[in-house]
Amino acid sequence: MTTVDRIAYTSKLKDMSPAIKAGLAVSTLLGVLVASQNVFSVAVFALMTALCTAGSGLPLRQYRKMCAIPFWFLLAGAAVVAVGFSEAPAGLWHVRIFGVYLVVTLDSLRRALELFLRSMAGVSCLYFLCVTTPVNDLLGLLNRMHAPKLLTELMMMIYRFIFLLAGLAGQMAVAQKARLGNAGYRASLRSVSMLASSVFVCAFQKSAAIYDAMESRGYDGNFDFTGELSRSTGRQRLIFAAYEVLLIGAVVAVKWIAG
Amino acid sequence: MNNWQKRSMKASVIVSMLMLTAVPVYAMHIAEGMLPIQWCLIWGALFLPFFVWGFWSIKKQCAGSGRVKMLLAMSGAYCFVLSALKMPSLVTASSSHPTGTGLGTILFGPASMAVLGFIVLLFQALLLAHGGLTTLGANAFSMAVAGPFVGYGVYLLAKKCKAPRVVSVFLCAFVADLFTYAVTATELALAFNNAEVSFMQAWGKFMGIFAMTQIPLAIVEGILTALVFEAIASL
Amino acid sequence: MITIEKLRYTYPDGTEVLRGVDLKIGRGERVAVLGPNGSGKSTLFLCLNGVHRATEGRILLEGRPMAYDKKGMLDVRRKVGVVFQDPETQLFCVDVYQEVAFGPHNLGYGKQQVHDSVMKSLDAMDVTELKDRPPHFLSGGQKKRVTVASVLSMSPQVLLFDEPTAALDPIHARQLMEEIDRLNAEGITILMATHDVDQAYAWADRAVVLDSGVVRASGTPDEVFCDVKLLEQTGLQTPFVLRTYRALLRSGRIRGADSPPHTAEELEALIEEV
């Protein structure tokens, strides 16, 4: 959690306008879903990988590590989709369990592959946004897009408090471990439940203290986004527009070729 | 059994083991890019009214009091941290995560959970790359609406039947967890049925995997939530 | 600058923490507030800033009683800033810039004015290069400096510090004390709650001893720390420098100075004087 956050703050693209980065990520993501073609997915994955590593400065090794988790998970998910049922042996591969045949056909395999590639491409778009854009920039962007104030306000506070409570929970878990809180399954379960309830109590004690601190600086129940967002330059906007045209063109072309 | 079949057997065992280990850790939500665009839109549209309802409910609660807003934010952060807690898992050596919605629902009501759950899911996507932006609607519908509302209903029912508090809390968290995954399985089955695999078959497939991995986890989450709730109530 | 008259404060749960505090603080003074945990130091600070409303008695700021309406509160909070002990609970914004901008924004400053005051106080606390960082990426020392900056940006005339150096290592503690001295030199009145008698003795113009919610003593450090009975009753120790100086005087090893030394340096100079 802290890792992704930290990567975003050290990104070479950190100071680029968050509107452009979010626009790029979301439009490409939608393109991937609409096109849903393997060539397109692979191309997007390659592009986003290049942007995350060469563009943003994330070491390839770390990017590979980040991709490993969704890779295995999506492979498993695709495998589930690839398996069909049949009353008789059929397809490329089959196995009989409880009187039915689990079968894998060429078609189902093709669908599974399409799903796998599409998802990996989608994940890479999400990663591009995550590793180049700090959360506070995204919140600022939401604010500029006139999202309801109460919502952005809640999100800003939640973001800060997540790290406050996670820090607390982390220290508490260490303290429990130091007193053998993880010796055995029952002890572990007991420890986790104690941890969860203690963090809860601390959260409420802290929220009172934080509120006092806010009041002491003149808080009257409303709090606005006051930060400054990087604006896009004319050149960036031009490149972005060109990219969008290219993206739409590519989606249409791929759809048309696929019929 | 010929060689080919033996090898396929082995392969299928390996694949299912992979699923068993990878699924509980990461299957909390539907990953980015998994759902076709029309289903993203449909689930988003279905979630929207609940979100608006929750938003108004929160707005009414916060009116005139900054302290309530602060408490709600703290609660949202708490749900996030709870869902990121490593939970000792019965199934394998790997650990898993609670959904955290059961506890949140009892404490803050199902309407607030629609908004808080949505924010938590968004941060999970941005900070942990769990779930995704296009699947946010579908994930929010299962975790922030379906689970909490059904769990809360069960909780109220159990209370009406004069069940002890521990039992009502357990049932709420247990049902909220299970129902979240049942809805997730439905969402997946709706997207992945076709001429070869009917909706019911697809649903059976996804439910089968979730049942294997999620029932023990739901039991653990139920116990955990009951323990936490008792501890909080005793203070 | 501040006059406190018969101030009482009882928490909503019924515990009476302040039981009639009387105190006058002059403009530009450096005041050390001493007293054990639970003696009411933090509560007093929250009253001075208007977060807690006096149950009885009153506080005058520049001669005018504190008003608890919206306008009055905004005025009090602009004039009196509090730096809390735990920076963790004082930082709640997504990044340092917004944290420091929070106060000026609440004061209703315009955008440019907010920006100017933020940049000025970031610069004063030497944390300008951290301005885009979220608080969870800061070290303990950095967090403390940011909390000071976040109060400074409201251009307060009085600053209240609750145990400013408690969690800092010596290097960062020294740096922070230097910053505090610089602010004081610019005319800001400083109140500092501390447990460290040596620090209080060396630094303060005035020492105030709080005990069970009343002011037990208020005077120059020389006056307060020479009152052996007071120190005994309130569990305070004699500052190290003073104690050694007295022993040296008693045994005739040095001649008495015009004023006793307050810091290790002064004592050393006195010893090495011919």
Add this chain to the structure above:
Amino acid sequence: MITIEKLRYTYPDGTEVLRGVDLKIGRGERVAVLGPNGSGKSTLFLCLNGVHRATEGRILLEGRPMAYDKKGMLDVRRKVGVVFQDPETQLFCVDVYQEVAFGPHNLGYGKQQVHDSVMKSLDAMDVTELKDRPPHFLSGGQKKRVTVASVLSMSPQVLLFDEPTAALDPIHARQLMEEIDRLNAEGITILMATHDVDQAYAWADRAVVLDSGVVRASGTPDEVFCDVKLLEQTGLQTPFVLRTYRALLRSGRIRGADSPPHTAEELEALIEEV
């Protein structure tokens, strides 16, 4: 008692905090561990307790290398107890009794044995009358004592204290230090991370200076605090007593003693000696 050999530890995020620590600690010693924030003091303590597993090098406990299997960990955590700096994050049970029973319970003691060890350590830390109170609502000083009791109930042979007196007022700090001394007198080895050079100089048998993850110095307080170059490089100040003693010697106002004074009392006695 403890031998640390070329210990290295790197956090999962890649920051290397310990870069080859070598250290020997004898049974019953009082060791002060000094060094700025971020020098690796807390990480070293977590390694000694087995919470962090050495990336390289090893730790020997009573001559046997630490084993990281279940049985080995049970043994290490029974023998080595840690009292963390912030009591807030160390208390997580519904009442003080349960809190103190947590360790013994996990050690697999029987019911009676748990009860006995809990009552004994509650008594030792003078918190028996708090036993039914929820720990989150105790005062700072009480919380600290409860955390010590909660570690004591596992009858450790080594106790690690991280800044034990940081947030305490002088009275409670003194009380806690007395308890620590009493535990040490019973044969428990004590390691204490601290920023307070005066305290370290007065209290420790041995001072260890940690800087950027390596041991820069380890020796008697006299040896360590006389090394001017070391102090300068690591940002440590000369303890007050030593500094004054030296000034007195330099100016010929007292004769040198066999061993330099370590506390204010000793210095005072030396000054008043005929």
